[in-house]
Amino acid sequence: MEDLLEIKDLKKYFFLKKGLFSFNKETIKAVDNISFSIKKGEILGLVGESGSGKSTIAKLIVRLIYPQEGKIFFKKEEIGKFSREKLSKNVQMIFQDPFASLNPKLSIGTIIGEVVRVRNKISGEICSKGEVREEIKRILATVGLPINILSDYPHQFSGGQRQRIGIARALAMRPRLIIADEPVSSLDISIQAQIINLLLDLKEEFNLSFLFIAHDLNLVKYLSQRMLVMYKGKIVEEGLSEEIYRNPQNLYTQQLIESIPKIKYWL
Amino acid sequence: MFKVFWERFKHNKLALSGLIVILVLTIQACFAPFIAPYNPTEQNIANRLSPPSGKHFLGTDELGRDVFSRIVYGTRISLSVGFVAVGVAVLIGTLLGLWAGFFGGWVDNLIMRLVDIMLCFPTFFLILMVIAFLSPNIFNIMLVIGLTSWSGLTRLIRGECLSMREREFIQAARLAGLKNNRIIFVHLLPNVFTPILVFATLGIGSAILTESALSFLGLGVQPPTPSWGNILTAGKDYIHTAWWLSFFPGLAILITVLAYNLLGEGLRDILDPKMGDKNG
Ligand SMILES: Nc1ncnc2c1ncn2[C@@H]1O[C@H](COP(=O)(O)OP(=O)(O)OP(=O)(O)O)[C@@H](O)[C@H]1O
Ligand SMILES: [Mg+2]
Numbered sequence: 001m002e003d004l005l006e007i008k009d010l011k012k013y014f015f016l017k018k019g020l021f022s023f024n025k026e027t028i029k030a031v032d033n034i035s036f037s038i039k040k041g042e043i044l045g046l047v048g049e050s051g052s053g054k055s056t057i058a059k060l061i062v063r064l065i066y067p068q069e070g071k072i073f074f075k076k077e078e079i080g081k082f083s084r085e086k087l088s089k090n091v092q093m094i095f096q097d098p099f100a101s102l103n104p105k106l107s108i109g110t111i112i113g114e115v116v117r118v119r120n121k122i123s124g125e126i127c128s129k130g131e132v133r134e135e136i137k138r139i140l141a142t143v144g145l146p147i148n149i150l151s152d153y154p155h156q157f158s159g160g161q162r163q164r165i166g167i168a169r170a171l172a173m174r175p176r177l178i179i180a181d182e183p184v185s186s187l188d189i190s191i192q193a194q195i196i197n198l199l200l201d202l203k204e205e206f207n208l209s210f211l212f213i214a215h216d217l218n219l220v221k222y223l224s225q226r227m228l229v230m231y232k233g234k235i236v237e238e239g240l241s242e243e244i245y246r247n248p249q250n251l252y253t254q255q256l257i258e259s260i261p262k263i264k265y266w267l
Numbered sequence: 268m269f270k271v272f273w274e275r276f277k278h279n280k281l282a283l284s285g286l287i288v289i290l291v292l293t294i295q296a297c298f299a300p301f302i303a304p305y306n307p308t309e310q311n312i313a314n315r316l317s318p319p320s321g322k323h324f325l326g327t328d329e330l331g332r333d334v335f336s337r338i339v340y341g342t343r344i345s346l347s348v349g350f351v352a353v354g355v356a357v358l359i360g361t362l363l364g365l366w367a368g369f370f371g372g373w374v375d376n377l378i379m380r381l382v383d384i385m386l387c388f389p390t391f392f393l394i395l396m397v398i399a400f401l402s403p404n405i406f407n408i409m410l411v412i413g414l415t416s417w418s419g420l421t422r423l424i425r426g427e428c429l430s431m432r433e434r435e436f437i438q439a440a441r442l443a444g445l446k447n448n449r450i451i452f453v454h455l456l457p458n459v460f461t462p463i464l465v466f467a468t469l470g471i472g473s474a475i476l477t478e479s480a481l482s483f484l485g486l487g488v489q490p491p492t493p494s495w496g497n498i499l500t501a502g503k504d505y506i507h508t509a510w511w512l513s514f515f516p517g518l519a520i521l522i523t524v525l526a527y528n529l530l531g532e533g534l535r536d537i538l539d540p541k542m543g544d545k546n547g
Contacts, residue, residue, distance in 0.1 A: 062442055064438055064441065064442070084444050085444050087444075088442060088443060088444035089444075092442060093438075093439070095435040095438070095439065096435075097435055100435045100436065101435035101436050101439055102436055103436040103440075103454050103457075103458070104458070105457035105458055105460075106453070106454070106457070110453075114443065114445060114449070115443045118443055118445060122444070166439075169439065169443070173443065173444075
């Protein structure tokens with residue numbers, strides 16, 4: 001299958017000043033020479049413990065931060081040369097914390113509507129207020145939310161509903177690729193299943209590809225055929241999820257699998 | 268949201284009394300011609316320095332003008348200086364704070380050095396200096412007080428924005444391809460409304476105090492226009508013989524500044540930033 005996103009030798013170090021004097025620097029190799037690719041129509045899993053560099057990769061892809069070295073290609077074009085609009089239109093993100101990811105002072109209609117308007121502007125469509133509202137309602141319906149919530153505010157919703165609003169905002173751009181950074185790890189188990197199934201439905205409906213980040217290996221095994229295991233800024237294992245799960249080659253991956261609670265999951 | 272606020276506000280007796288005083292003062296300023304029994308600049312030498320009585324119930328001054336009427340008209344000066352000066356300070360302070368916090372880097376550095384400079388000047392002497400060069404009229408005073416009192420607000424807002432910038436909703440706004448101006452004014456600004464409100468309320472009190480001090484020194488509002496500060500100036504020459512001439516304008520300043528401070532402190536307690544987040 002064709003590559004949608006290709007990452008080559010990506011490197012991101014953080015330099016922390018330690019102590020009073022700046023010559024005492026600590027280097028954090030958050031992403032250390034990483035290469036991988038996401039294929040069209042797949043959900044690529046990315047697992048690793050806390051601090052292994054997963055979110056850093058996500059932010060590098062959407063260019064919230066910039067790498068020291070390495071390149072990222074989207075459909076063979078280098079992302080570094082994209083305008084923000086072009087990148088927005090192709091790659092969107094779903095965030096971990098459904099409470100921090102929605103502006104508490106803005107209504108749902110504003111949060112999704114402003115994205116719809118940016119997209120209309122990029123694609124040169126001219127839309128009336130009414131048309132924008134119709135579009136917002138359509139998007140809300142696709143993520144399973146009631147369509148009469150345009151003037152409601154984020155605090156009126158539960159964690160699961162907020163995460164749906166976050167997904168709606170990402171979809172409003174009609175992207176090809178969605179980076180989902182632990183989108184369910186702060187939700188109740190029962191709600192997690194709903195959101196996961198929603199993502200699977202949306203993938204089919206809109207022909208999306210995903211980079212699905214999690215620290216829960218079980219979840220990733222359920223969602224994706226292929227996955228990467230990260231440890232301290234490096235990819236320590238890559239391959240088919242089933243195989244990695246059954247026969248982990250790397251010591252760290254083995255530990256990760258052993259650490260999964262042995263209780264019966266909702267899956 | 269507003270209901271929650273009002274519930275808490277009602278139980279804060281000090282803030283409530285501050286608000287009531289402020290409302291009374293505002294009415295007094297708006298309807299001064301109807302409230303003042305005399306023309307505040309009309310002289311009556313035959314009746315000079317008469318003590319409080321049924322006819323002039325806060326007495327008259329050295330030119331026989333009615334002190335009560337002068338204080339009522341002085342409210343207009345004090346409140347308008349307070350509002351305009353704080354308006355100028357809020358405008359500058361908010362804009363610079365938002366820019367510093369949002370852009371970071373050299374923009375932040377530049378703005379914060381400016382803030383440091385403003386903070387290390389003794390503000391009152393800076394104002395004195397500037398007024399000494401400009402002509403002391405009410406317009407210049409409003410402007411100068413405003414231009415010298417924004418730095419605290421800039422610091423406050425910068426701090427809020429710096430932490431907000433890392434929040435996911437701002438990242439999401441960037442990813443949506445929104446323009447910087449939209450992120451600053453639509454996403455950040457509503458989230459710093461509380462510190463602005465508290466700063467403005469406290470700021471009005473201190474601007475009124477500054478104007479009174481300037482007028483007292485003869486560098487503020489010029490006679491015969493009545494201002495609480497310049498009534499006091501006249502009063503100090505007669506402090507042993509006509510106590511009412513300095514006592515009542517002093518009381519007016521005290522009550523007004525106190526009212527704004529009580530309301531400001533109360534708002535700060537009520538609109539605790541943590542609450543602002545949860546309740547939208
Ligand atoms: N802006 C930054 N400045 C300094 N260090 C950072 C910064 N961002 C991330 N780091 C460090 O880089 C490392 C990787 O962080 P990252 O957020 O990518 O981990 P993660 O795998 O997403 O972890 P989690 O599962 O907790 O989300 C961590 O050690 C973190 O402290
Ligand atoms: Mg993370």
